[in-house]
Amino acid sequence: MTTYLSAASIDTIGSPWLWAATIVGVLALLALDFAVTRRPHEVSMREAIGWTIFYLALPLAFGLAIWAGYGGAQGTEFFTGYLLEKSLSVDNLFVFMLLLAAFAVPAALQQRVLLFGIVGALVLRGVFIALGAAALASLDWAFLLFGLILLVTAVKLLIEAAGGHEQEVDISSMRSVRLMRKLMPVTDDYRGTRMTAREAGRRALTPLALVVTAVMATDIVFAVDSVPAVYGVTGDPYLVFATNAFALLGLRALYFVLQAALSRLVHLAYGLAVILAFIGVKLTLHWAHGIWDGIPEIPTLASLGVIVVTLAVVTVTSLRATREIGPAAPASTP
16 A cells, blocks of 8 residues: 555654664765866766666665565655656757757867766755645645646646757746846856856856756756656655756766667657656646545556556657668767
8 A cells, every 4th residue: 555645743753863864965065076076078878877777776776675674655656756766857868968969068078967866856856845744744635736747747748848949948037047147247168167267357157157047947847757757756855855866967978878769769759748647647636535535546656557558559659760860979069
């Protein structure tokens, strides 16, 4: 039986020491990533695959530990939530790829930009997770609100996919970028990993500061979708945080592994729309079940099956639809 948040209490496996150990572990992994990216360099496929395997092995081991220590229900919730968040994070990579190309980020600096984006996403999702837990614990209709948010997002994705709208990034229209350009001048070229530089006797921003700001601004949009989605799988704030943390930590390496293949996942938006709509229905049913016991609920194991099957189908159909085109490298801005 899946454990959800209720208006009366919050059931969580996350004791204070477990929260502390997990946060320390996440901070240690981030520190390791910053140490790796301290010296700018182009990421080889061998390096990217090695780090990707590492960041896939970590949640596998963590999930098995949860399964052994707290039971199969919690273990299933973690693996389902992680798979959901990982699939949504691939959509993040599309936008990151477009931003890196739009700002003409040198190959040697790309992983540093991605790392800042991951840190921003972790902080923002931590805030959203806390707000979501508070809402679900005190507001009976919060499940319905989260469900409606996901259903609206799913419809939006379907409309954009059916209309053939490709994801675009208009740098000049981003408020965060416009604001930074008003506050400080911007240098014409990158200065390594420096965010600011002295030019003509005054302090100026580098393009790296602008692209990092743009990446972090997009993190807000993704947090609005991903946090309600994972609350549809588990009501445990600790598991919600853990699934988000593990899904995000490996994005830096995963980006370079999937960079060439991202343009071939042409049906991913359809798959994400189906998944988000399914989770939205699940949350709505859970809210309705609290009003009338006769309304059925969707078990976590069924959610896991829907996510796996949907991702497998859209991956196969995407690769078949683009097999004559082949992998395309992302365009760069001169």
